[in-house]
Amino acid sequence: MGKITVIGIGPGSLDDMTLRAHKAIEKADTIAGYNTYIKLIEPLLAGKKIIGTGMMQEIDRCTMALAEACKGHDVAVVSSGDAGVYGMAGLVLELLLQKPAEERPQVAIIPGVSAVNAAAAILGAPLMHDFAVISLSDLLTPWDLIKKRAAFAAQGDFVIALYNPKSRKRVEHIEEIREILLKYKPANTPVGIVRGATRNNESVVISDLANFTKEEIDMFSLVIIGNSNTYSKNNLMITPRGYKL
Template sequence: MTLRARNAIVDAEIVVGYDTYIELIDELLTGKTVVGTGMMQEIERCQVAVDHAAEGRKVAVVSSGDPGIYGMAGLVLELAMKLPADERPDTEVIPGVSAVGAAAAILGAPLMHDFAVISLSDLLTPWEIIQKRVEMAVAGDFVIALYNPKSTKRVKHIEEVRNIALRHRAAQTPVGIVQQATRKGETKVISNLADFTKESIDMFSLVIIGNSQSYVKDGCIITPRGYII
């Protein structure tokens, strides 16, 4: 996390978040009121946060990585803005380090040119739309970063993404997989488009598929920006 984010958590009276993320910051929570909920309870926990903030309490809603990238910032703002203007609490979105940036740094420099970030979770977005986004991004030769690439129940989507990509890119296109980026248990694997789904991939993984110019050297994926060297 950023120092600014850490300070916001330390200064808060109440900390709200998904149970797994609350556990990651346990050492910062002494003496605070903690509201943790499970998966699929995002609206409920954000509403609790907004209600407490509207009462004048200092509340921190934590997300994994950056709160504005697949995090809770949007939902908190939407709920806060439902209140009349004179009852609406002050809100501030404090940036963090998103998994896409953290994983890219671990892999080398795969995002040096245009890239697309796509979540493969179809809980809130129909799979047909996700497929179309993947198809368009691959056809446009974007580097592609995949969030939520594979869960215990959703195991085929990543294979379908691989098949879509192979229609447009070479089988040896570099693919990087980072698990637990910047956390305990961090791992990094560099594979290729033909074989990367044979590697361990889960919900704590970030997958980056290179573009037509990406290459691997000395354990790093590099996507050239176009400088002549």
């Protein structure tokens, strides 16, 4: 029986991949992942078997990866950011537990630098207090539930980080979320938008809640919306922790 390791490769740059993740990829003989993420780590993949698939093929990809591990291979399933934050860790474990105990390969989860951490560092320090992370993708979660979660997070004065904020098919969802948040947060609340964090095409904009949807936002963007104490100064976005200065 082999081994399957679910690895968070970080937000994009190889410099932001953890040493543990790097070593696990080097050791593996088979790599499974979304094609875009496979390309991000291409320099590390010489001589390895690649299981690459497109979007909406996550179950097939993880099933094939488990099959290789059951044959005795050392398999790495890669996710961008952290594998346990909208990544493949949960799916691999669910599929693994469907197998009889005696047929399960070894499994390990290796954390990575999440996109929200990378984006926050680029913006300054917007996550210094309590925050909520919400994905606006309704492929696996009902849209009404997503809106409900956003409303409660806003009522609680959380800093809110939005994953998957806008796609070609979901152009109005982020506008709906903005309207919900404006019920509980001031229009001048700082909003940071980081696109392609740590990648060659990285871009950064600091706007406000009233106007941020006018900026370029897509599936490669991470949006961070401040709380009632968050402020922007000198191109930095800061949420005070509460220290008396």
